[in-house]
Amino acid sequence: MSLFQAIRGMHDILPNQIHFWQYLEDKMRHLANQYGYEEIRTPLVETTGLFKRTIGEVTDIVEKEMYTFQDRHEDRSLTLRPEGTAGCVRAVLEHSLAYNKTSKLWYMGPLFRHEKPQRGRCRQFHQFGMEAFGIPTPDIEAEMLVIIWHLWQQLGLRDKVQLELNTLGSVNARQAYREALVQYFERYRSDLDEDSLRRLALNPLRILDSKNPALQEIILNAPKIQAFLEPASEIHFAQLCEYLQHLNIPFILNPRLVRGLDYYCETIFEWTTQHLGAQSALGAGGRYDGLVELLGGQPTPAFGFALGCERIVELLKDTHESEIFPPKPHIYCISQNYACQQEMFLIAEHLRDTLPQLKILIHYGQGSASFKSQFKKADQSGAALAFILGQEEKSKGLIAIKFLRENREQQLYSKTDVTSFLRDYFSF
Ligand code: HAM
Numbered sequence: 001m002s003l004f005q006a007i008r009g010m011h012d013i014l015p016n017q018i019h020f021w022q023y024l025e026d027k028m029r030h031l032a033n034q035y036g037y038e039e040i041r042t043p044l045v046e047t048t049g050l051f052k053r054t055i056g057e058v059t060d061i062v063e064k065e066m067y068t069f070q071d072r073h074e075d076r077s078l079t080l081r082p083e084g085t086a087g088c089v090r091a092v093l094e095h096s097l098a099y100n101k102t103s104k105l106w107y108m109g110p111l112f113r114h115e116k117p118q119r120g121r122c123r124q125f126h127q128f129g130m131e132a133f134g135i136p137t138p139d140i141e142a143e144m145l146v147i148i149w150h151l152w153q154q155l156g157l158r159d160k161v162q163l164e165l166n167t168l169g170s171v172n173a174r175q176a177y178r179e180a181l182v183q184y185f186e187r188y189r190s191d192l193d194e195d196s197l198r199r200l201a202l203n204p205l206r207i208l209d210s211k212n213p214a215l216q217e218i219i220l221n222a223p224k225i226q227a228f229l230e231p232a233s234e235i236h237f238a239q240l241c242e243y244l245q246h247l248n249i250p251f252i253l254n255p256r257l258v259r260g261l262d263y264y265c266e267t268i269f270e271w272t273t274q275h276l277g278a279q280s281a282l283g284a285g286g287r288y289d290g291l292v293e294l295l296g297g298q299p300t301p302a303f304g305f306a307l308g309c310e311r312i313v314e315l316l317k318d319t320h321e322s323e324i325f326p327p328k329p330h331i332y333c334i335s336q337n338y339a340c341q342q343e344m345f346l347i348a349e350h351l352r353d354t355l356p357q358l359k360i361l362i363h364y365g366q367g368s369a370s371f372k373s374q375f376k377k378a379d380q381s382g383a384a385l386a387f388i389l390g391q392e393e394k395s396k397g398l399i400a401i402k403f404l405r406e407n408r409e410q411q412l413y414s415k416t417d418v419t420s421f422l423r424d425y426f427s428f
Helices: 018-034 048-055 060-065 085-094 138-155 171-186 194-202 204-209 213-220 231-246 309-320 338-354 371-381 391-396 415-425
Strands: 045-047 067-070 077-080 103-112 124-133 161-167 265-273 281-287 302-308 331-335 360-362 385-389 398-403 411-414
Touching: 018 103, 018 124, 018 138, 018 309, 045 048, 045 085, 048 060, 048 077, 048 085, 085 103, 085 124, 085 302, 124 138, 124 309, 138 161, 138 231, 138 265, 138 281, 138 302, 138 309, 161 231, 171 194, 171 204, 194 204, 204 213, 231 265, 265 302, 281 309, 302 309, 331 338, 331 371, 338 360, 338 385, 338 391, 338 415, 371 385, 385 391, 391 398, 398 415, 411 415
Parallel strands: 331 360, 331 385
Antiparallel strands: 045 077, 067 077, 103 124, 124 302, 161 265, 265 281, 281 302, 385 398, 398 411
C-alpha cells in the first residue's frame, strides 16, 4: 500500500483503460483535422480574474468550484482552469489569432472543478473542445454540430444521445428578459431559497437552472426568452434548425436550457444521454459574441463547444466494451541464449524499420530462461506469432515461427523471406 493516494475525484487512467481514451482521442483528432480546425494548447493555470470575468461572478463554477490559490512567488491569485474557452480566448487575443480573420481551433486536456465526485463527475476531468472566431452565421454552428454527430456515429452512440437546443437572443433581448424575470420572481420572493434570492439581485437567469424541487413549478411558469427575441435572432436560430433538418440531425427545442456560464448569447446547446444516471450532459456549447470584446479585443463573433471525455468513455465502456481493445503484439521474440538474443535484437530492429506497423516484444533475460517459460510469456502477451531463434537456426540464417493463435505447424523461414511472409500474413 502506497503512503500516498490520488486526490478524491482525480483519477489515474490506467494502462488497462487507456485504449478507450486513445480510441476516442484518435477519432476526435481526426475529425478536427478533416474539418480544418487547428490545435491550440493553453496553460492549465491562468490568473483568477480571467475566469471571473468570462464565466461570470455569479455562477456555480466561480462561486464554488474553482481551485484558486495565492501564488507564493508573486502577489497574485491563480486558478486551475475550470473550462477551456476562457484560456482559448485569452490566447487568441494575446497572439492576434483572430484579428481581422477567422480562426477555428480545437483543444483537448484536463480541467479542474471542485464538485462532489460521483460517476461521470470528477474534480479533474477532460474535455475535447472547439472554438471558432470571426464567423457570425449559423453555418459554423451547424458544422460543429455535424462534427459531433459524426463522432457519435463513429463511436456507435447515435441512439444513446439527444441534442437539445435553445437561443438566448441578443444582449439587448437578454436585458429585457432579465427585467421580466426579476419582476416575475419578485412575486414569489417568499418561496425562493437563499441561492435564488441572491441570484435574483445579481443574475436572475441562473434561477432557471435551480435544481431545487420546490421551485420547479415557479420556474416552469416563468416568462420564456422566446417572447423577447429580436427578428434577427429568430431568423438566425430558424436557419440553424433548417441546417440540422437538412443534415438529418435530430434535435429537440428546450426553452428552459440556460447553461451555467454567463458568456453565452443566441444559440446554446447540450448533448445529453439517458444512460449515465444523473450526469446526463455529454457536452455543451454555444455562441459567445461578446466575450472577445469583454477581454479587451475587437467585437468578434464566436461559437464553440466542449465534450466531457470521462462521460463518453463511460458510455463507450458500457456499450462497446467487447469491441474496443488494446492492440495486441504481432510478434513475441524468444531466444535460446545470449548470442541468439543479440541476433534477435537485430532482426527485430530490421523488421520495425521495414514494417513500422508491427508491434514486436522481446523476451528479456538475455536468453537465460527455458523455452517453456518463454512460450508461456509469449502466449500471455496475446501475440499472434512467436519468433524463435535457437543456436541451430542462428547458424543457418533461419528463424522459426510458431503460430500462437492457430493450429498450424511451426515453420522455418530464412531471414530474408520473413518480411514478405509478415506482409502477407498480416495483410499490411
Ligand atoms: P460545460 O457545460 O461546463 O461547458 O462543460 C462541458 C462538458 O464537460 C459537460 O457537458 C460535461 O460533459 C463535461 N464536464 C463538466 N464538468 C465535469 C466534471 N466535473 N466531471 C466530468 N465532466 C465534466 C464548458 O466547459 C464550456 N467551456 C463549453 C464551451 C466551449 N462553450 C463554448 N465553447
